[in-house]
Amino acid sequence: xxxxxxxxxxxxxxxxxADFAMPFEVEWFGVGGMTASQPCPNLxxxxxxxxxxxxxxxxxxxxxxxxxxxxxxxDCLTSLFHRIRDFAPRQPDIFFTEIVSxxxxxxxxxxxxxxxxxxxxxxxxxKILGRTFIRIDVGFPRHYxxxxxxxxxxxxxxxxxxxxxxVKSRYLE
Numbered sequence: 001x002x003x004x005x006x007x008x009x010x011x012x013x014x015x016x017x018a019d020f021a022m023p024f025e026v027e028w029f030g031v032g033g034m035t036a037s038q039p040c041p042n043l044x045x046x047x048x049x050x051x052x053x054x055x056x057x058x059x060x061x062x063x064x065x066x067x068x069x070x071x072x073x074x075d076c077l078t079s080l081f082h083r084i085r086d087f088a089p090r091q092p093d094i095f096f097t098e099i100v101s102x103x104x105x106x107x108x109x110x111x112x113x114x115x116x117x118x119x120x121x122x123x124x125x126x127k128i129l130g131r132t133f134i135r136i137d138v139g140f141p142r143h144y145x146x147x148x149x150x151x152x153x154x155x156x157x158x159x160x161x162x163x164x165x166x167v168k169s170r171y172l173e
Contacts, residue, residue, distance in 0.1 A: 001025070001171065004047045004092070006084075007058030008034040009150060010159065017156050022164040023172070027052070035062045036076040039083070048087040054171075055084055055092045056134070056163055060099040060121060065107045070120035077125060095132040095166065097159075098122045101140040103148025134166045 001024040005011050011030030018026065029047045031040050036059040047055065057080065063073045081094055099118040103111060126133040136159055141148060143155030151159055 001054065002027070002050065002052045003054045003056065003167065004029055004050055004052035005056045005058065005163065006030070006039075006043065006047055007056075007097075008032060008062055011058050013150060014156055014160055017153075017160055022167065024054070024167070030058075033062060034059060036060050036073065036080050037063050039080055044084065044087055047084070048089065051089050052092050053090070054095065054167060055088070056095045056097065056167065057081075057084070058097045060096075061102065061118065062106075064099070064109070064114055064117050064121070065105075066109045066113065067107070068117070070117050070124070073117070073121045074124050074128075077121070078128065093132060093170070095134055095163075096125055096129055097134040097163065098125075098136050100136050100138055103141060103144065131170060132166075134162055136162045 003024045003026045005026060006029040009032035011028060012032055015028035015030060027050050029043045031043060034040055060073055060077055063076055084094055085091055099121055101115055105114060138151060138155045138158050143151055143158060145152050
């Protein structure tokens, strides 16, 4: 079983911790700053050539801004779902990780507004995806680097184990 993990800097950073006890072949497709609204087309093509059975998407946080409505972010994520499905030679199962909290933002956004929007997006995506929605049980700021955006080592391990646990529970029942 081939797994592609696709996303922004969380994925790029997590790839350095790649051995996280998933009994599948895993390839990493991560680019810092990537958004669901503008995913890197080259990365989608590379991922499609890899021909995964499972795709785990870790995007959405960079799409949340003071001007972005949660419904717009949800539309971008569901559009990306269909785009990945359309490009893949075989139709992979597609998982999405929840959007996690953070402490710093690109725009004038404040943490309370960000968290409210991300919770709305997460709740809707969980309803859409069901068992292919991955909850990431990290604590802010405990599991974050001083930049208040990226996970520290413990947070990265939690991120990876959350992905592994959800994917394994779906395929190794």
